[in-house]
Amino acid sequence: MFKYLMARNEDIPPGASAVFFGFSAIIWFVIGTGLGSFNAAKLAFPDFVTGDMYFAFGHMRQVHVMAVIFGWISMAFAMAMMYITPALGNNKLWSEKLGVWNCMLWNIGLLVALTTLWAGITSGREYSDFPWPVDLYLATCVFIPLGVNVWMTIVNRRTQGIYTTNWFFAAATFMVIIVFLVGNSPEFFHLTGLTEAYLTWWFAHNVLGLWITPVAAAIAYYTIPKITGNPLYSHRIGHLHFWSVVVFYSTPAAHHLMSAPLPEWLKSFASVEGVLILVPAIAFVSNIMLTMKGKWHMFVENVEVRFTITGCLMAIPLNMQGGFQQTRAINWYIHGTGWIVAHAHLALLGFSTFLEAAAVYLGLQTLMNRKLYSLKLANMHFWLLLVGFTTYWVSMTIAGLIQGAGKIYEVPYIDVVIAEHPYMIARWLGGTLVFFGNTLWLYNMWMTARKGTVIPAGRMPHELQYER
Amino acid sequence: MAWNFEKPLVTMVDPATNEADKRLWEKEDLGGITEDNNRMPMPVVLLVVLTVLTAFAVTFPLWGQRPTASLYAGYIKSMDDPHVKAITNDDDAMKMIVQLNKASGTLDGRSMEDMLERHPISMNDLRIIKPQMEALMASGVDLGEYEVVGDQVVLANFQGNLKADGTIERKQPWWDKGYTIDIFYLTYFFTMVIVMIKRLPPSTWQPRHNVH
DSSP: OHHHHSSOGGGSOTTHHHHHHHHHHHHHHHHHHHHHHHHHHHHHSTTSSOSOGGGSHHHHHHHHHHIIIIIIIHHHHHHHHHHHHHHHHTSOOSOHHHHHHHHHHHHHHHHHHHHHHHTTOOOOOTTOOSOHHHHHHIIIIIIHHHHHHHHHHHHTOSSSSOOHHHHHHHHHHHHHHHHHHHHTHHHHTTOOHHHHHHHHHHHHHHIIIIIIHHHHHHHHHHHHHHHHOOOBSBHHHHHHHHHHHHHHHSSGGGGGGTTSSSOHHHHHHHHHHHHTTHHHHHHHHHHHHHHTTTOTHHHHHOHHHHHHHHHHHHHHHHHHHHHHHTSHHHHHHHTTSHHHHHHHHIIIIIIIHHHHHHHHHHHHHHHHTBOOSOHHHHHHHHHHHHHHHHHHHHHHHHHHHHHHHHHHTTOOHHHHHHHTHHHHHHHHHHHHHHHHHHHHHHHHHHHHHHHOOBOOTTOOGGGSOOOO | OOBOOSSTTTOSBOHHHHHHHHHHHHHOOBTTBOBOBOOOOHHHHHHHHHHHHHHHHHHSSSSSOOOBGGGGHHHHHHTTOHHHHTOOSHHHHHHHHHHHTTTOOEETTEEHHHHHHHSOOOHHHHHHHHHHHHHHHHHTOOGGGEEEETTEEEEOOOOOOBOTTSOBOOSOOSSOHHHHHHHHHHHHHHHHHHHHHHTSOOTTOOOOTTOO
C-alpha cells in the first residue's frame, strides 16, 4: 500500500484501493469478532479475566461494536464501492490514489479511535461512543474522501443511465456524512437532556438505516445479476426500494425512546414509520428473489450467491422484528433486554455481513484475477458463520424474553441472571464459531492472493472450476 | 421529457421520449448488468398495502402506557383504611390494599384489576407519592391526565385533543397529530414514487437484452 501513496494516480493499478480495503475489512472482522467472543466469554464465565480494568466488559464492549461497524462493515462497503461503482459506469475509479490514502487514513484513524475507546475515553453515548475529535476525523478523513471518490466516479461515468446500486452508493455516502455531523452535534455543541438522547438515537438509527442497510442491499443488486447473468427483475421496484429507504428509514429515530418523555405524537409518527421500514424490505427481497428465477441451483453451487441470498433471506426476520418490536405494544416488554442485542446482531452479523462477505469474495477474486484458493474453506466459513450467528441470535432472543418477563414481573435481578446463564454460554459458543470462521476466511483469501489459479482476462471467477 | 397525461397510470411521458428511453435501455451496458421493466407483482403490492394498514393499526397507543395517577387513587384511599393501618408488615398491608381494590371496575374501558396487576407498586412507593396524590385529588383535577414517573406524579406529556376550555387534553388519544403527519407523509411518498415510475416506459414493454 505504502508504495502507492506517493505514486502518480496513473501508475496505481486499477482496483488497488479496493483490494486494500477488502483485506483491511477481513482483518477488522477477525479482530472485531475476536473481541466479541472475548466479551461474550466474560458474560458466560464471570470469573474469566478479572482484575484489570482494561479487560472489563465496560471498556471492551464498545471497542467490539465500533471495530465491527467501522472496521469490518464500513470497510467492506468501501471495498465494494471502489470496484463496483466504476464497473457499473464502464470507467475507472476517479482516483485510486485518493482511495489508497482513504484506506490508510481509515485504518490509522480507526486504530487510534479504538485505542482511545479502550482506554476509557468515550462520549458515553451508545453507538456514537467516539469522542468528538475522532468523529470529526472520521467525517473528514474517512467518509468525505470516500464520498468524493464515489460521486466523481459516477459523474465521470461512460453510461447515460445510473444503475440502481450506484444510486444507493452515492446517496448513502452523502447521508452518512450528514448523519455523522448532525448525529454527533450533542458533543460538538454540548447539547444535553432530551435533545442529546434524541440525537444519540437519531445517529444510531440512521447509521443502520441510511448507511449499513442501503449499502448492503446495493451490493446484492450487483452481485446477483452479475453472477447469475439474469437481468435485475425490476428497475421500477428498485425505485420503490431506494425512495422508501430514504423516506421511511430516516424518520423513526424516536421509536428507540418509546419510554422517554418525548412528545407522544412524535412517538406515534416514528412508530408508524418504523413499521413502514417493511416497505423497502419487501421491495428489496422480492426484487432479488425474482431476479434469481431459473438460477436457484446457484444458491447451492456458488459461494457468493449463497452468501447473498442468505443475507437477503435474513432481511425478512430482521425487518419483521425491527418493524414491530418498536411499537408500544411490544417495546414495553423487550426494551433494554437481550432481544435487542439479538436483533442488532441479526442486522449486522446476519443480514449485512452475508451480503458484504459476498462482495468481498467476488471483488477480491475479480480484482486480483485469482480464483478462490479453497472452496472447502469458503464452505466452512459460510457454515461456521451461519451456525454461529444462528446460535447467537436464537440464544439471545430467548435470553431477552426471559429478561423481559423478569423486568415486567419484577423478578429479582440475580434470578434473571441465573435463568439466562445457559443462553450466555450459547452466545459465546456462537460468537466463537463466527470468529473461528473468519480466521479461516482470512487464510483463504491470503492464499488466494498468493496461490489462487489465474483467471483469464474477460472471464468471471465462477466460470472457472475450483482446483481444491 | 414532455409530460403526457392521457393515460397517467400507463405512462406520463410523450411517445418520443418513451421510444428514446427504450432504445437506451436496450443498448446500454452497465458493467455487464441488465435490468428488466417488470411491474411489482400483485401479491407484493397487496403486501405493501397491508404493511401500511398494519403500521397504523398496530401502533395505536393501546398498550405499553405508563400508569396514570388515577390507577393508584384507590390504593391511596385504602392506605387510610383502618384494616390496612392495623397491619404493621408492609407486604401484608400491600396485599390487603390490593385485595380491597380488586374488582374495582374499569378505567378508560380497561379492567382496573388487569392494569393494577401489570403495574405493581410497593407500600414504600405509595408512601412517597401519597402527599402528591392527595394534593391533586383535593384540587379536583383529572388524575387521568397525570402520570407516576418514579417518585413524581407529573402532568402527562401527551398532546391530545382540545378540550372545551381550550386547553389540551393530557391523555393519550387514540389518534394524535403524529398519525396526521404520517398520512401526509405517506401520501406525498406514494404520489411521488408513482409519478417517478410512470415516467418510465410502460411495464407492458420489456427490453430485449443483448440484441444490439
